[in-house]
Amino acid sequence: MGDLGTDAPTGLIPVASYARTSEDIRQRDGHGVRYQLRINERAAHQNGCVVAAEYGDNGRSASKAGAERPEFDRLLGDLARGYTDDGQRIAGVVCVADDRLYRRAEDLARFFAALTSRPGRIYVDPQGVRDPYSQEGLLAAVRSLDAAVAETRIRSRRLSDWHWARAVEGVPHSGPRPFGWQQDRITVHPVEATLVEKAVGDRVGGKAVRAIAHEWRDLGVTGTRGGRPNAATVTQIMTAPRVCGYRANKGELLLVPQTGQPVLGLWEPIVTPDQWRAVCSTFSAGSLYLHRGSGAPRLHGKRAAPRYLAGGILRCGAKRHDGTVCHGPLCGQKARSKKSPYSYVCRDCGRCSISGPLADQVLERLVFSESPRQARPPESVHRRWCAGELSLEERRRLITSVITCCVVRPGVKGNHSWDCSRVEPVWR
Known part of the structure; x- marks a missing residue:
């Protein structure tokens, strides 16, 4: 040596x-x-x-x-x-x-x-x-x-089998106390369970999850580990199978082999299975209970309703490193700026964004004044648009009847002036 x-x-x-x-x-x-x-x-x-x-x-x-x-x-x-x-x-x-x-x-x-x-x-x-x-x-x-x-494989298999055996017997999950139940994980928490039941009803009725989370924060509600509720945690609480008494393991509902029915847990449910399915159907793929990610299946065939006028209609005009145009959808999200309460940001590359209200104004002008190929909608429709009498879906249908999409060129860093020419329509 x-x-x-x-x-x-x-x-x-x-x-x-x-x-x-x-x-x-x-x-x-x-x-x-x-x-x-x-x-x-x-x-x-x-x-x-x-x-x-x-x-x-x-x-x-x-x-x-x-x-x-x-x-x-x-x-x-x-x-x-x-x-x-x-x-x-x-x-x-x-x-x-x-x-x-x-x-x-x-x-x-x-x-x-x-x-x-x-x-x-x-x-x-x-x-x-x-x-x-x-x-x-x-x-x-x-x-x-x-x-x-x-040894690692054997221990992992034993641990997995142990969790599965507990699950099929309906034993509650280990770990921190779930929101809505007391420390024994069996008895419902009188205050938290009422909040969860109301949140499920509000969500099925069309209320935004962010609004529910904001309401909880105003009430001083905290999670079981002391955190403040946000949209993601409220979604997980409402869509977890445990809220209706069902038991899941590794992101899948456990079924009784003889009957094909879901395994029932030993704890007290907060809502009924029909209520749980109804609230799950209001979320898009990736939002269902333990499933996370774009590959998660939906419980319902409906797509999530859009929340912003130009979401998905605007397309990213930023160039990639290979010279091609990104063309990814610009999705609406809340902004911190007082001048622009929300903005549209490219979901794919993240290198292109635009003020939400200003982009919506451009789309309105394209529909009612600049369409070179289709007849301009009646003035009565424009008055209803301005008066807020048209639903979001109706306004989006008007826009997509005139244009296929709008390509948004990235802004110039440091230039705070509004340039409406950044939005280039692709006419039908």
Whole structure:
């Protein structure tokens, strides 16, 4: 292995001590990492080494892709340099077990690349010293990785089966108390349940979720973990199957195999199944209970009604990096500006936006004064438009009868003057 660097005063090999725990839920004091570091210190002393630096990741998983382990990353950086930030030389690593360091092939490769980046390094565990440069040392690491991966899969399957078995028996979800129920997760909360029932009725009646959330905030309502209600959390509360007594698992309703009917939970429902289906049908794909994302199915065939006049009619005119035009839909959203209460923003690239009221004025002018191919609507229709007597859907139908869409060119940064020529109609 070459000439091992030693600590000059003691003649011992300086090594880095690493410890990791996956969870620290109960005591939250880092005792698991602390105990491992003590064992590492004993193993280092028994094998002629001295701990030069300590690294500990408390409550950090090593089996999940993308999981962050800052101390592990710092260890690899110091190994690659050969010394710590304060100049302590590192000639190896000591750890209680391989699976504390790595449970994924990517981490094994990263660790061995850093450890063997310089000659003469060693790896120490309670069983003794291992040569990371030899074939046997590498095979031992691979064998421990295989064992860790197999253990992770077995534990994951057992945990999944355990949750499924609880679910089919109607046992409530674990975790924080759901909004609308008391701490036992069975008995409804008299105040919160009334709010949920009213919110479901209001939403089915056409009330916006943002308005419901605003109403809750005005009443001083907070979530079960202290957060302020917003549109997303109110949507999740109303569309969760638990509100009507149904049990779901991994985003899907659980069904009784013999009857095909939904599994009923052991808790008291807040609304009826028909009310729950009705409120779910008011949301578009991606808004249903545990489903999140564009691929989520709807419970109802209706599309969500548009809330802004030009939503989807305006198209992005920004150019992509390859020179093509984005042409993505501009969707309405609330704006913070006092001059423009809402704006239209490109949903695809996000590089094009326009004032909502000003864009709506342009569309109105296009419909009633500038159409080169179709007859101008009667003045009576225009008067009803201006008086607010036409519904949003009726106004949108008038617009789309005249134009296919409008392409909006991006504005010039720093130019606050309104340029109506940015909106270019595509006539029918």
